[in-house]
Amino acid sequence: MTSRERLLSVLRGEMPDRVPISPFVQEEYLSYYFNKKNTSRLHDAIALSKELGFDLITRQYINPTPYFLQRDFENWKVAVTKEKVEDNYIRTTTITTPEGELKQVEGAEYNEKILAGIHFSTIKYMLQSQEEFEIFKKYCPKREKQDDDHILGSGVEAREAIGDLGITCPWGIGGVYNLVATYMDVQDMLCDALTDEEYYEDYMNFFTDMVVDEYKVLAGSEFDAVGIQGNIANGAIMSNEYFDEFVLPYEKRAIDILKEAGKPTVYHNCGNAKILYPSYKKSGITVWETVSPKPQGDNTLEEAKEYFKDSLILSGNFDQINFLKTASADEVEKAAYEQMMTGKKGGHFIFSCSDYLEIGTPLENVKALIRGASQAAKY
Structure with a gap:
């Protein structure tokens, strides 16, 4: 199988020839690796995957700045x-x-x-206040054709550039909760849901509509999947019951747009998530990344595999902060092998780290990570 065939097979819930090995790379590591100021999550990530030999999932930002902050209206x-x-x-x-x-x-x-x-x-x-939100709501512009064309054109470019090296999976405008928490203090959001539910519903529905509008475009694009930022609403700050009542309905309304179009989703929570496992099952996501271990998260791969089985695909959970950067290459290779042996049981798994590769990670350790995982990857 090519890397593309392998990853698409996993996204369909099938068993490929081996587990995909796909370290999460973005600008920080790409800038560090290639020693240049301006870097591309698409083209430099492609170059890195060719050099190191891993199955690429591109994670570019199509719009690092949302359309309503790009220009005047x-x-x-x-x-x-x-x-x-x-x-x-x-x-x-x-x-x-x-x-x-x-x-x-x-x-x-x-x-x-x-x-x-x-x-x-x-x-x-x-x-920071309801009055400011009312101004935002009243005057915030609608998407224009050029915004949709930019996404569609980016999808064509990414698909042509990546070829058989992997799949294209850009970040959308947000998970709903993450998007709102970009412009509102999450502490206020947590309280609003309990003390002023009408106001909370108003702004959550407003931003959900914004996400839905973009997801409709992504659903018809040539991108293979869509990344959804979901790390703000995590198990460290809310219970499963709170998530189900005040977060899940909005996230699911947006996710359903992509699900109904047959577009796979990669939902990102790189922190505490164990108490949210039941919610993730109900959300309709295709992949949950990153099954982060302690101290970044509270998840173990073995427990997550046992809980989710074939209900969704897991991506993770190699510690790229406290281990990959500091251990010896031999230790990294051994640990990667052992993690792969755990993760590949029953399929529905993509080998990756608990978040993106960091600046200062020794190259020999990244190579050892891929080497160790590869030794145990075949089914």
Whole structure:
């Protein structure tokens, strides 16, 4: 089987010739590996998979910035400033509407080589009150044809570029909860659901509609699957009952668009998830990544395999932070072999790490990871 055939077989719930081996790579590691400032999650990831010999799942951001923050619309003026303040990189986004300004301020440690893929932390949320949300809701523009064409064109480009090396799986605009938590403090969201349910339902439905509109486009694209960010609503901050009542209905409404179109989904929660296992079964997702072990998460691969069986596909769970970066190559190879022996039982498994490969990971350890997994991958 080619890598593409192998991955598609797994997504269909079938048993391929061997378990796909697909480390999660994004700008940070690609910038580090290729030693260049501007990097592509598509083309550089393809080059990396050719060099190291793994089954590629491209995880590019089609729109690192959502359409409504990319440009001006009627009654919606966008201004973005970026500045280096001491050792920090500060990005300020200001939206000007007829009824006032909305402002988001984000910061990150300054690293010139990975500015394209930098992970920001929010300093000031754009929507801190119901009044600000009402302004956002009233003036936030609708998608335009050029936004849909960009997604469709990106799907064609990605499919042609990757060939038989793997599958294309971009990030969409969000899981619903993650998208809302980009512009609202999650602590407020947790309380709103209990103390002001009408307001909570209003903004959750508004952003769900936004996600649904994009998923309808992705459903008709040439992308093989769609990545869904789901790490904010995790088992460390909410119970299974809370998730089922206040998160799952919105996530599922969006996921159903892709499911009904036959487009596989890869749902990402790289943290605590054990108490959410029943919800994940009900969600309709195709793949759950990343089955993260302690201390990043609370999952073990053996337990997850036993619980989910063939109800969904698992991706993970090699520790790329505390082990892959610090262990010897021999230790990595042995651990990868052992994890593969656990994960491949019964199929429905993609070998990967508990999140993306990090800067500073020794190349010999990445090669050992792939080598050890490959030795046990065949069915």
